[in-house]
Amino acid sequence: MPLPKLTSAPRTILKSGKLVADAWVHLGDDDALPATGDVLVSRERLLTQAEELAARRGAGHRVGVRLTTEDSAQTAAELLDRVDLVALYVPKFADGRFFTTARLLRERHGYQGELRVCGDVVPDQVFYMHRCGIDAFEVPGPRYRLEAALKALGTFSESYQGALDSGPRYRRARRSIARAS
Amino acid sequence: MYQYDAIDQQIVDERVAQFRDQVGRRLRGEITENEFKPLRLQNGLYMQMHAYMLRVAIPYGLLSSEQVRKLAHIARTYDRGYGHFTTRQNIQYNWPRLVDVPDILAELASVQMHAIQTSGNCVRNTTADHLAGVARDEIEDPRPYCEIIRQWSTFHPEFAFLPRKFKIAVTGSRSDRAAVRVHDIGLRIVEQNGERGFEVLVGGGLGRTPRVTRKIREFLPREHLLSYIEAVLRVYNQHGRRDNKYKARIKILVDALGADGFREQVEAEWALIKDSALRLTDEEFERVRGHFAPPPYRTLPDSDGAVAAMSLGTDRGFGNWLKQNVKPHKVPGYSIVIVSCKPTGGAPGDVTADQLDGLANLAETHSFGKITVTHTQNAVLADVESSRLREVWQRLTELGLANPNIGTVTDMIACPGLDYCNLANARSIPVAQRISTTLDNADYLYDLGDLSLKISGCINACGHHHVGNIGILGIDKSGEEFYQLMLGGSAGEDASLGKIIGRAFPSDEIVEALEQVLALYIERRTSPEESFVAFYRRVGAAPFKERLYASA
Numbered sequence: 079m080p081l082p083k084l085t086s087a088p089r090t091i092l093k094s095g096k097l098v099a100d101a102w103v104h105l106g107d108d109d110a111l112p113a114t115g116d117v118l119v120s121r122e123r124l125l126t127q128a129e130e131l132a133a134r135r136g137a138g139h140r141v142g143v144r145l146t147t148e149d150s151a152q153t154a155a156e157l158l159d160r161v162d163l164v165a166l167y168v169p170k171f172a173d174g175r176f177f178t179t180a181r182l183l184r185e186r187h188g189y190q191g192e193l194r195v196c197g198d199v200v201p202d203q204v205f206y207m208h209r210c211g212i213d214a215f216e217v218p219g220p221r222y223r224l225e226a227a228l229k230a231l232g233t234f235s236e237s238y239q240g241a242l243d244s245g246p247r248y249r250r251a252r253r254s255i256a257r258a259s
Numbered sequence: 260m261y262q263y264d265a266i267d268q269q270i271v272d273e274r275v276a277q278f279r280d281q282v283g284r285r286l287r288g289e290i291t292e293n294e295f296k297p298l299r300l301q302n303g304l305y306m307q308m309h310a311y312m313l314r315v316a317i318p319y320g321l322l323s324s325e326q327v328r329k330l331a332h333i334a335r336t337y338d339r340g341y342g343h344f345t346t347r348q349n350i351q352y353n354w355p356r357l358v359d360v361p362d363i364l365a366e367l368a369s370v371q372m373h374a375i376q377t378s379g380n381c382v383r384n385t386t387a388d389h390l391a392g393v394a395r396d397e398i399e400d401p402r403p404y405c406e407i408i409r410q411w412s413t414f415h416p417e418f419a420f421l422p423r424k425f426k427i428a429v430t431g432s433r434s435d436r437a438a439v440r441v442h443d444i445g446l447r448i449v450e451q452n453g454e455r456g457f458e459v460l461v462g463g464g465l466g467r468t469p470r471v472t473r474k475i476r477e478f479l480p481r482e483h484l485l486s487y488i489e490a491v492l493r494v495y496n497q498h499g500r501r502d503n504k505y506k507a508r509i510k511i512l513v514d515a516l517g518a519d520g521f522r523e524q525v526e527a528e529w530a531l532i533k534d535s536a537l538r539l540t541d542e543e544f545e546r547v548r549g550h551f552a553p554p555p556y557r558t559l560p561d562s563d564g565a566v567a568a569m570s571l572g573t574d575r576g577f578g579n580w581l582k583q584n585v586k587p588h589k590v591p592g593y594s595i596v597i598v599s600c601k602p603t604g605g606a607p608g609d610v611t612a613d614q615l616d617g618l619a620n621l622a623e624t625h626s627f628g629k630i631t632v633t634h635t636q637n638a639v640l641a642d643v644e645s646s647r648l649r650e651v652w653q654r655l656t657e658l659g660l661a662n663p664n665i666g667t668v669t670d671m672i673a674c675p676g677l678d679y680c681n682l683a684n685a686r687s688i689p690v691a692q693r694i695s696t697t698l699d700n701a702d703y704l705y706d707l708g709d710l711s712l713k714i715s716g717c718i719n720a721c722g723h724h725h726v727g728n729i730g731i732l733g734i735d736k737s738g739e740e741f742y743q744l745m746l747g748g749s750a751g752e753d754a755s756l757g758k759i760i761g762r763a764f765p766s767d768e769i770v771e772a773l774e775q776v777l778a779l780y781i782e783r784r785t786s787p788e789e790s791f792v793a794f795y796r797r798v799g800a801a802p803f804k805e806r807l808y809a810s811a
């Protein structure tokens with residue numbers, strides 16, 4: 079059963095601040111493994127098909143894991159040496175657990191690779207997601223939603239609290255050097 | 260009060276631009292109502308019965324005269340000439356049009372105001388003691404801490420989609436006027452070995468499952484304020500229930516884990532972040548505290564005796580007002596004036612544009628240009644020279660804001676109820692109005708003494724009925740409005756939840772039932788010194804039940 083709102087390859091995604099072509103294939107647990115290409119699989123499949131997927135990586139194809147909002151950062155951290163990409167699947171945009179998962183994966187578990195969000199991604203959440211360390215966004219729906227997401231990255235030019243992109247205001251250089259606007 | 264610097268201003272300006280863009284996309288159909296809903300809610304925009312409602316943030320209730328004039332202007336230009344003070348020290352407008360909201364937000368931004376996070380499943384406006392900075396029993400002014408929390412919580416990227424709304428309150432006084440024990444997090448400023456910090460309380464709240472907070476930390480040194488709150492929010496964001504919105508508040512998680520289990524998780528998380536950049540610096544405390552420096556008070560003789568003497572004078576109206584609506588100030592020669600937004604027969608908390616303008620002017624001439632909104636839906640002129648109280652009283656009387664009823668049963672809280680609210684079972688405001696008209700007898704009110712009455716139009720408890728000494732809850736019985744009576748609640752340092760006394764009353768009997776409750780108290784109290792809630796705690800529900808239901 080395909081997950082709602084997952085986009086299919088080839089697609090355009092927002093990645094590292096740009097709209098780029100992307101070919102990662104989301105595999106369901108019962109989908110056959112294609113001969114080549116980069117695949118995203120569930121945590122269960124990553125574990126049950128461990129050897130096959132490891133061999134695939136060895137052959138130069140990339141493998142990513144698609145976590146759900148039920149999975150904690152700790153769970154994700156245990157999988158990091160098996161994957162080239164971590165995707166967080168959001169079933170409903172209001173389920174904000176993934177913000178914490180993303181942040182901890184970066185800050186606490188030191189994950190440096192691509193951290194992608196997919197599923198019910200609303201463009202207006204992208205600013206917050208990015209601050210939590212997510213750097214790639216699959217945005218379902220018409221192209222203008224993807225463009226809105228790109229624009230949303232720059233919604234605010236300053237933030238009060240610390241996150242992945244900057245420390246808290248009170249620890250940054252003097253406040254009085256605010257840009258004149 | 261806190262003054263924006265260029266960055267603060269830029270953030271609210273960018274918020275206006277963001278919302279303008281979102282409204283535009285919504286109107287063009289580029290985002291669905293389902294997606295738009297949390298976006299508008301995080302800007303305080305609700306869909307009500309007849310129209311949108313816009314809730315404007317008033318951080319810890321504090322306003323300048325200039326801001327109050329802007330609120331009056333908005334009421335006149337974009338609404339029907341009035342606004343409504345809320346139980347989170349905010350103001351809401353009941354009739355804005357969606358297309359106007361970006362302009363309203365721009366107007367607000369021009370006076371350093373906004374509607375950020377006044378609704379939605381995020382950290383809401385942090386509230387404080389409305390006598391902050393002037394109360395005699397204050398250890399420290401809580402507002403600098405509230406401002407620090409406000410900045411930290413504004414657009415916090417990790418906590419914008421929590422399981423449910425999240426409310427924080429801070430008090431710096433021994434007596435609790437901020438109802439901290441019914442908040443998701445309540446902070447009490449305390450001192451330990453000469454060091455300032457907080458007692459941390461979590462998991463309070465009203466609604467369907469009312470809870471008083473549980474204490475999870477005796478003493479939190481102040482530099483750890485943000486790291487500790489962040490730890491609490493992080494545990495909640497990960498583990499709070501998301502399957503049922505009525506079980507999603509943090510109080511349910513604290514129930515499930517127990518206070519000890521919850522504390523363990525918070526402390527484990529906190530240990531990992533307490534010495535991170537979240538640790539507050541002395542420089543930041545000083546910077547923010549500098550914004551709340553006391554106004555330039557004059558050196559005046561103590562005025563307690565003079566105020567007491569005036570209150571016994573021949574002018575009963577003025578005397579009553581002094582006794583009820585004027586409180587002692589910590590600086591000699593000054594008094595605190597509570598502005599009653601509970602006129603006889605009026606809707607609690609409603610203020611007209613003209614009243615707002617009048618208040619702004621009065622604050623400018625008589626109280627250093629500042630006004631504080633209270634969570635009991637009144638306002639405060641915090642720094643009035645006692646020798647000028649008569650002028651203030653006259654002016655407030657002209658404005659219809661001098662009803663001498665503060666702290667009495669007619670100084671009640673009422674939610675918007677069925678007149679405005681989609682979720683309501685029954686009307687609140689007309690009941691409040693009838694009670695206020697029926698009990699409009701100063702001698703009787705003063706004889707009853709301090710007594711809080713709180714009315715909600717449904718179980719969501721926006722009118723805080725559980726923590727009223729007397730609470731009234733609207734329910735629906737096969738399409739008819741009925742009201743349950745609850746007794747024995749308190750929102751103060753002795754917080755307790757009221758209990759339903761018995762079967763509900765139809766609308767035309769609820770006021771009389773209330774009168775019976777009051778009459779029983781007057782007849783049976785040991786002396787006028789025994790407050791209603793003390794009386795209830797002594798005698799219990801039985802005599803009230805007998806009085807209310809025996810004849811049936």
Ligand code: SF4
Pocket residue numbers: 674675676677680681682683684687715716717718719720721722
């Ligand atoms: S208590 Fe109920 S009726 Fe009153 S405002 Fe809240 S939701 Fe509406």
